[in-house]
Amino acid sequence: MSESTDCIFCMIVEGKLPSSKVYESEHVYAFLDLNPVHEGHTLIIPKKHCENIFEADPAIGADIIRAMQRVGEALKKVTGCAGVNVLQNNGRAAGQMVFHLHWHVIPRFANDGLALWPQKKYASMDAMNEMAEALRKELA
Numbered sequence: 456m457s458e459s460t461d462c463i464f465c466m467i468v469e470g471k472l473p474s475s476k477v478y479e480s481e482h483v484y485a486f487l488d489l490n491p492v493h494e495g496h497t498l499i500i501p502k503k504h505c506e507n508i509f510e511a512d513p514a515i516g517a518d519i520i521r522a523m524q525r526v527g528e529a530l531k532k533v534t535g536c537a538g539v540n541v542l543q544n545n546g547r548a549a550g551q552m553v554f555h556l557h558w559h560v561i562p563r564f565a566n567d568g569l570a571l572w573p574q575k576k577y578a579s580m581d582a583m584n585e586m587a588e589a590l591r592k593e594l595a
């Protein structure tokens with residue numbers, strides 16, 4: 456079902472590389488990240504290769520959301536986590552290292568010391584509104 460011969464996540468879907476599988480559905484495969492932020496950190500991927508969110512078939516969206524719900528609920532029960540982060544990187548600049556679309560589902564615990572994104576302020580409300588206006592124009 457996957458198609459990129461030099462992609463490690465395709466090889467995992469095809470069983471050519473080992474993985475610690477946690478969940479599978481028609482279009483989706485989920486397995487443990489080798490380098491977890493916290494134990495249980497799971498990767499959810501479409502079985503069919505695509506590099507990033509921009510290349511993804513929106514039709515798999517429901518299957519992906521369902522996988523996030525199932526895996527997230529399982530993580531809460533198994534690890535006792537109080538919440539989960541769902542993160543997804545697109546492009547090297549955004550921290551993507553494996554170029555087969557994937558979502559990280561990361562168990563989180565109260566006061567676990569992680570601060571995933573330091574936030575800034577807009578220079579002004581006008582600057583913020585200009586940004587929204589530019590995006591609305593692009594999306595119209």
Ligand code: AMP
Nearest residue numbers: 463487488489490544550551552553554
């Ligand atoms: P990203 O930076 O979003 O591309 O994340 C790629 C993730 O894939 C990293 O967190 C790696 O630890 C993880 N990873 C890479 N190779 C494997 C593998 N063979 N099995 C499980 N996780 C992997």
Ligand code: ZN
Nearest residue numbers: 462465504555
């Ligand atoms: Zn792939």
